[in-house]
Amino acid sequence: MRFFTRIVLILLGLAASLVVPSHAQAPIAEPPPAAPGPLILGVYAQGSFIIAHTPAVQHLAVSHPTGVELNLQRQTNGSEPWHAWYRYPRIGVALVYYNYHNPVLAQSYASTIYIGKSLFRTPKQELNFRLGTGLAYFPNPFNLETNHKNAIVSSRLNATLQMRFEYDVAVAEHVGLLVGLGLNHYSNGSTAKPNMGINLPTLFLGINYHQQRPFVPLVVPPHDLPADIGQNFLNLSTSVGFKQLNPANKQKYVVQSVSVLAGRRISRKSNLLVGLEGFYDRSLVRQQRDTARSTSNLPDVKKAGLVLGHELLFGRLAMVTHLGFYVYNPYKSNDFYYERIGLKYHFTNRIFGAVDLKVHRGSADVLELKAGVKL
Structure with a gap:
């Protein structure tokens, strides 16, 4: 399967107040804009293997790639109506490095934007599902003369898809231990051939730093339904x-x-x-x-x-x-x-x-x- 893709924007407002002349009625201040949600910073080690989804890649599905990931997440807090509709998901960006321990594939470097949805959450533990997409760089792609065995990656620039389940348990006030199981996929969408793509089932182990734990959403009045429903x-x-x-x-x-x-x-x-x-x-x-x-x-x-x-x-x-x-x-x-x-x-x-x-x-x-x- 091939995939890609990806833009997530978080808008921050500026505080404003309304002042009227002293002889008029007392000034009425507008409510300040909502503060952005708390941050989570994570560092994870990764271990995986390559799925031999077609005979053309069996000769490459013999190593066990390892990697490291750095990510920064923003917890949505209710400042936008859709935050509550999805039960306050997280939006993040991740940098991922893989060493394939194979001279044909060499290494890869990826950057992804993702959204994480909470499946289960208590003050000290949580289970999340994460889905993201982005771009990956492979310095050693297929070359008919110098690297003809690389049937998986034929271009330096590829799309990437991430999906995973993550379990985070508090070990200190702001620190969580994370274990996870997921799938990383890389492909160029047939912009170059051969394009068999890489599928990497991956086990994660790492640490999260939580700026706020437990997370408390903003107390805001309920939002009306969007005006264009039914249109x-x-x-x-x-x-x-x-x-x-x-x-x-x-x-x-x-x-x-x-x-x-x-x-x-x-x-x-x-x-x-x-x-x-x-x-x-x-x-x-x-x-x-x-x-x-x-x-x-x-x-x-x-x-x-x-x-x-x-x-x-x-x-x-x-x-x-x-x-x-x-x-x-x-x-x-x-x-x-x-x-x-x-x-x-x-x-x-x-x-x-x-x-x-x-x-x-x-x-x-x-x-x-x-x-x-x-x-």
Whole structure:
């Protein structure tokens, strides 16, 4: 499975007061803005192994990578309405280093942004689920002449996905011992080949420093429901991506799409969408010419799909999942359906951007950079 992606912003306000002349009524001060939530600083050791998910990577799934992670988390505290909707999750950034103890893979360096949801919490212990995405750098990728055995990583820059369960127990007033079990995934989304990707089941052991423990959320009046619940909208968007056809052909082919999606906000946390998409993948033109017996009367490589989607909302940020079915597909280079997962961010109420991974039956097709407008 391939993945990526990712923007989380925490806004801090400035204190303000309202002063009126002395002969008028007594001055009324506005309530001060909410203070940011407490910080958690963590240092973790990691031990893992490489899953041999395909025979092409069995020769690399023999070592036991080890690593270290530094992370900084901000505990949401109720200063934004969505904090309470998700029971005060944490937002963090992590720096991760891995040594693969294998000269073919060498090392990797990654930076991820993540969100952590509490599954169980008492004053002295907690169980959290964490999900994050970011970018990773591999200094020793596949090279046909100098590193042809590296069937896993073919580009220096890759996307990464993290998911894990973490158990934190207090050993001092501000210090917690953390143990965790998770999965790290690295892939370039087929922008370069070969792209088998790395899946690393990982065991974590480390220390957290908690600025505040136990955590106490802000005491704030209940927020009204968002005004747009039950309202319909229209998303118009276009995307661009790049693909490499095979390891021997280093050319990057442009993949474009356009979409028209009708949506409806059904709750505080969710949007549902349905619509049509069109795709033009230029790598399929080259693929046709390389495999066809004759270059005359070749089928159209353009595709159109009917898509059903869901958006999980975190303020301006949304986690996007789509399931699509091709309704126009003359050149059958893939299955009749596709999936998409990504992150979408609204820069304004109308303008948004997104980073999506389009896949066919779990295999990455293209990493899409998307821009759109909401009407």
